[in-house]
Amino acid sequence: MPSQHGxxxxxxxxLSLLWRTQEPTSRGRGKPGLNVDRIVAAATGLADSEGIAALSMRRVADALGVGTMSLYTYVPGKGELLDLMVDAAYGDLDTDDRSGAWRERLRRIAFANRALYVRHPWMLQVVTTRLLGPNLIAKYDHELSxxxxxxxxxxxxxxxxxxxxGYVESTVRQTLxxxxxxxxxxxxxEQWWxxxxxxxxxxxxxxxxPTASRVGTAVGRAHQAVYDPDHEFSFGLERVxxxxxxxxxSRAPTDD
Amino acid sequence: MPSQHGxxxxxxxxLSLLWRTQEPTSRGRGKPGLNVDRIVAAATGLADSEGIAALSMRRVADALGVGTMSLYTYVPGKGELLDLMVDAAYGDLDTDDRSGAWRERLRRIAFANRALYVRHPWMLQVVTTRLLGPNLIAKYDHELSxxxxxxxxxxxxxxxxxxxxGYVESTVRQTLxxxxxxxxxxxxxEQWWxxxxxxxxxxxxxxxxPTASRVGTAVGRAHQAVYDPDHEFSFGLERVxxxxxxxxxSRAPTDD
DNA sequence: ATCCTGGCCCGTAGGGCGTACGGGCCAGTG
DNA sequence: CACTGGCCCGTACGCCCTACGGGCCAGGAT
Known part of the structure; x- marks a missing residue:
């Protein structure tokens, strides 16, 4: 089932791939039919629709109408492709809006991240340590601000x-x-239970x-009745x- | 890299495997050399030491000195084996100690879970929805209490x-x-940076x-200096x- | 006009994986 | 003494990632 891609x-x-550092060459045969962006887009589409388990180099190549090994001309391997996919996906986040007080801003950030992960569930399966793409850094900067x-x-x-x-990720992970x-x-x-x-x-x-039984029953009933995922998410978020x-x-004791 | 096992x-x-519902049979050839517990133990040892990526049915069978397909006599497949491993690991938690006030108890629970995940990192890669083993239920009951x-x-x-x-899982996941x-x-x-x-x-x-740069630098310096993971963990936990x-x-307004 | 060169594309093959299938073996039962 | 049913597992199929090397061809160099 699992693992990471090493x-x-x-x-x-x-880094050079993430920041698209490459002057267009002149030598070589005509126009390349393929490029990193097309590969990332195809892989993302596949992962979105069929899950990361279905994401294989063969499937990506098939989706592009190209031989499997052609992908390796543009991408060193599957691990790097996943990194590129993650950074590209983070590019969808709005990192410009810096209006409002901290609580409102963190709330907006939480909801935006949640929506992104719901759109691209596979993102939660990729380890992003040392993944220093432009969009990931912009996201970090925006959130810190x-x-x-x-x-x-x-x-x-x-x-x-x-x-x-972390709160957002753990709740989305649970849901997904x-x-x-x-x-x-x-x-x-309902059927299952x-x-x-x-x-x-x-x-x-x-x-x-006794406690598990009582709470489990109540939670099951609540979910079956008027279950509102946004409300559930908000509840925990407000606690955080x-x-x-x-x-x-505690850090601004005098002027508050 | 990823996926789950379906x-x-x-x-x-x-369920019958998780709750060990099976009377010892009489018919059949002598004593079985293998059993579920031995398989789960071998698989857990392998996952602990080499990571869940290295956990394959072949490797588990090799560790037990047995043919790969023999495992399937006791376990329907890899997915079920992972479920059994998770529930068995949760059996290490103390679910008896119910002393202290809620905050102290939640703190103890958080630290105990964290220690368990550090010991068995692969647990964080297994989806536990509808995993109703005895130890998981006992854990849920204990925590709710x-x-x-x-x-x-x-x-x-x-x-x-x-x-x-969720807080515990997200921090451990990050660290691991x-x-x-x-x-x-x-x-x-340090080398990498x-x-x-x-x-x-x-x-x-x-x-x-600017903000990412300033904070990133400061965080890097702090980690390099007197970095104490327990302190970092406690900080966030106390916020939660x-x-x-x-x-x-807010729920006990009058008698507090 | 010709040759070289280097990028592109990709077929083949090797070493993994999970597991379906079917068969050999043998202790106890009838 | 035959049978049966649990145990054990070899083989095979269809996936996976990717190293390697070779064919192709447009442009630059001569």
Whole structure:
């Protein structure tokens, strides 16, 4: 199922790819039919529609009507392709709007990131450490600016942004994982529970796990009734922002 | 790199495996040399030491000195094996200690979960939706009990526990991802930045991303100096718990 | 006008993976 | 004593990534 792609290639090459550092050549046969952008776009489309599990170099090449190995003329390997896909996707975020107070800005950032991950679920499967593409840096800069000027230390600013982003990622991951399982099994939550709850009840009786049983039932009922994912997401987000507020208040004790 | 395993097998079979529902048979050839527990243990050892990317049915079978296909006598497939591994790993958590006030209890839970994920990094790569093993349910019950009796609704209790768990998972994921990249590249952060920062500086000048540049530099320096991962983890955790406190206080306005 | 060169494209092949299928083996039961 | 059903597993199929090397061809150099 899993793993990461190691990528392990030359970081200098990766950087030059991410920042599109390449003068158009003259030598060589006519116009190239392929280029990095087309490959990234095809791969992204495939990953969006069929999931990252279906993303293979063969499938990408097929989608482009080209031999598998042709991709390697433009991209060192699958790992670098994934990096390029992630940075390109982050390019969809608005990094210009810097209006409003910190809480409103962090809220907007959280919702925008969430929407992006929902659009491109595979992004959550790619490790982005040392992925220094232009769009990732612009995103980081934009997010940090939301908590700049609040008397936080630089390390605290970084932690705060990571805290919010971590919340977004973990909730989206949860949601997408559930959707994937539902898709794979061909049963939605209600069908599934109706079928297997009796079986589970025979194994784990309510007296052994009283709290889990009570809460699980209530949560199931709530989801079945008027379940609003945005509301659920907002609830946790406001808790996180309350925590940030406590920090911000403590750093600006006199003028608040 | 990624994906999940679909598993898609018969959930009833999975449940019976997770809860070890099987009377020892009599018919058949002598004593079986293999059993589910031995397979799960071997697979866990392999995943712990070499990463989930190295976990293959062949490798597990080799570690047990057995043919690959013999595993399928005890386990329907790789997906189910991963489920069994996860539930078994959660069995290491202490689910008895219910002493202390909610904040202290959530703090203990967060640290215990973090330690578990550090010990078994591959756990973060397995989707646990509808994974209803005995240890996972016991964990859920134990964690919910930490926020029981605080006048929270059941849905709020569930959200709160998820909030804390989500924080833990996202921070550990970040840390482990960074470690994996460092291992794969053979360079620690300091070496890496010393080598590639000049290259990056040529591409992204400081004036274009002023906040990212300032904060990135400060965070890098801080990590290089007296970096204490526990302290970093605690910082964010206390922010999360502050957010929970705001909720708890609002639900018990009169007697606090 | 010819040759060279270097980019592009990609077929082949090697070493992984998960697992379906079917068959050999043998202890206990009938 | 035959049978049966659990155990063990070799083989094979269809995927995956990618190293290697070769064919092709437009432009530059001579």
């Amino acid at each position: 990528k392990s290639g030359d970081p200098a090459r990766s 939301a908590v700049d000027g609040l008397n936080l230390s630089e390390v605290e600013m970084d932690s705060t942004v990571n805290l919010v982003n 994982g559930a959707e994937q399982v539902a898709r794979d099994s061909g049963m939605d939550d 109706r079928t297997y709850d009796p079986l589970l009840a025979a194994l784990a009786d309510d007296t052994r796990f 922002l309350d925590g940030v507020r406590a920090l911000v208040d | 598993k898609s097998g018969d959930p009833a079979r999975s 930490a926020v029981d009796g605080l006048n929270l609704s059941e849905v709020e209790m569930d959200s709160t526990v998820n909030l804390v768990n 991802g960074a470690e994996q990249v460092a291992r794969d590249s053979g360079m620690d952060d 010393r080598t590639y920062d000049p290259l990056l500086a040529a591409l992204a000048d400081d004036t274009r991303f 718990l502050d957010g929970v406190r705001a909720l708890v206080d």
